[in-house]
Amino acid sequence: MIAVTTFAGRKVALFGLGGSGLATAQALIAGGADVIAWDDNPDSVAKAQQAGVNTGDLREIDWAAQAAFVLSPGVPLTHPKPHWSVDLARSAGVEIIGDVELFVRERRAHAPDCPFIAITGTNGKSTTTALIAHILKSSGRDTQLGGNIGTAVLTLDPPKAGRFYVVECSSYQIDLAPTINPSAGILLNLTPDHLDRHGTMQHYADVKERLVAGSQMAIVGVDDSYCTLIADRIERAGVRVNRISRRTVLADGFYFADGGIVHAQAGKSEPIADLQGIDTLKGSHNAQNAAAAIGACLAVGVSIEEIQAGLRSFPGLKHRMQPVGRKGSVTFVNDSKATNADAAAPALSSYDRIFWIAGGLPKSGGIASLAPLFPRIVKAYLIGEAAPEFASTLGEAVPYEISGTLERAVEHAAKDAQADGGTSVVMLSPACASFDQFRNFEVRGDRFVSLVAALDGVTMLIEPEKGQ
DSSP states (O other): OOOOGGGTTSEEEEEOOSHHHHHHHHHHHHTTOEEEEEOSOHHHHHHHHHTTOOBOOGGGSOGGGOSEEEEOTTSOSSSSSOOHHHHHHHHTTOOEEOHHHHHHHHHHHHOTTSOEEEEEOSSSHHHHHHHHHHHHHHTTOEEEEEETTSSOGGGSOOOOTTEEEEEEOOHHHHHTOTTOOOSEEEEOOOOSOOHHHHSSHHHHHHHHHHHHHTOSEEEEEOSSHHHHHHHHHHHHTTOEEEEEESSSOOSSEEEEETTEEEEEETTEEEEEEEOTTOGGGOSHHHHHHHHHHHHHHHHTTOOHHHHHHHHHHOOOOTTSSEEEEEETTEEEEEOTTOOSHHHHHHHHTTOSSEEEEEESBOOTTTTGGGGGGGGGEEEEEEESTTHHHHHHHHTTTSOEEEEESHHHHHHHHHHHHHHHOSSEEEEEOOSSBSTTTSSSHHHHHHHHHHHHHTSTTOEESSOOOTTO
């Protein structure tokens, strides 16, 4: 845990007692703050009380006495309207911050030079975060991985010299981190997302910009107009910028060409990483992730040889285009995290002969947008509630069967892929939510892995979760 000493002896109000909120309350208490916490969910309040956190309705406290108000990122700060606790804090002139801001202040107070890489963007940030952490760890560095990727940042080990932090940041977290100052800040891309919480695309982009604007070195994807303008703007303001692209040859920066990453600098271009043959980094979207990881790791002192070794050994992000097993020329790929058509597209575009397992609880729009990728699909195996709808969309374009269950789909797809005889993949990329048959996409993916492991003759690339 990172004890938040920067508020020692001062009063701090906190709202939101889910996983990260409770961890934040405990970190503040450990650092000596006088915390009063609340949540609209009585169960969360009760859990916090059991953990020794002082709770009380924030409508009844003396706001003028509070040094800060710490808000959980899932609670609305601006749109569709501010939460009632936000209105109270603003009326009293109390600053509103989040757990990432508390981490930033602790680093600044105790180890300002320890490397800190922060990653944001609409798509690809979890893979990029995991890839950077893997490169650092595999090179023997003391590496802490957290943030939006699933580990609350204040549960990490405390900042000290030589300790590297890799933190995935959502737009909600950045909105609550006004002084964020990474050693290397990454903005991968921007497409419309979370507009219910930000109001407009421009406000969403403005929030994301803050992360790279405060960076010592900014790594910015320039394949969309919003990020291109951001890169230009922060560079004019004096920030050092490395641009990355998966589509365009750059005069300066890192770009994808001929199956690898090329570094352009001072009028010279040099290939620095070959991605061909790295199954966990297939597709141009992963080329962008790799380019960002390379730029960030170079910025914090990692050698190109260490980076290249880390790229080659990257095991992939769990449930995201994750090769899990092989049998002969057939690879089994877990892409359970693809819970809608847009999320399934990168995986489908990365392989040529796919035995596709799809379906679950359908999302609006179905899979019609994937039609350009249908020629890559040898056969589809449809499961869950979406099966009839998906069958109608596939029509005569793709052979399919309504398997119904994941168990039957894996069995039939594996058998057909072996009979096919060519190099192919059996891929779970559902383009659906999991909730009709599974608790979440993680459980669905773990079940897929266990079913693959149970097939005769499969060499597993990862260990199945116990109990699956």
